[in-house]
């Protein structure tokens with residue numbers, strides 16, 4: 001099963017929350033302390049192999065067939081959008097064709113959490129109803145300066161049927177989990 005499933009993901013959220021940094025960390029495992037603001041949107045791709053949950057795998061015969069059955073090859077196609085208001089009208093071009101949207105805020109910036117809720121409302125009105133949603137609280141390395149607690153983020157994510165995860169693009173903490181959880185939530189074709 002070498003079929004590659006294409007999973008389109010869009011990152012949305014206020015400027016400066018770390019959308020580009022999350023993409024860069026996931027795709028190249030780098031971090032830039034002084035990254036430049038994204039203009040319009042940028043595109044990145046990365047392929048990963050993820051194990052599938054398979055609770056009924058006892059009947060499979062050889063080790064080989066177990067491996068084949070229990071994995072998915074995912075080709076992420078990631079749209080990293082610009083957060084600025086002037087690019088807002090472009091967002092539907094990116095989220096309409098996507099399987100998942102990652103809504104990012106900065107755990108030290110309440111304004112970015114409010115902005116995330118605006119994005120969620122827009123998606124609820126205009127995006128396909130099966131769009132997988134993830135609320136991502138980034139900059140977990142700045143936990144000491146946190147102004148939105150985890151419970152608040154989780155509760156909000158629950159209220160919009162989204163997954164919730166906290167990440168640090170700087171440390172790399174949970175960045176891979178973020179994308180892998182997204183892939184697991186997107187049903188195979």
Ligand code: GDP
Pocket residue numbers: 013014015016017018019020021022032033034035036037038083138139140141142167168169170171
């Ligand atoms: P974007 O506008 O949402 O794409 O945000 P950027 O990825 O350009 O990041 C904005 C700023 O926050 C940059 O200076 C990044 O280096 C910084 N940044 C991004 N992610 C993190 C993080 O997890 N922790 C910390 N401390 N800084 C971060």
Ligand code: MG
Pocket residue numbers: 019020021036037038080081082083
């Ligand atoms: Mg950016």
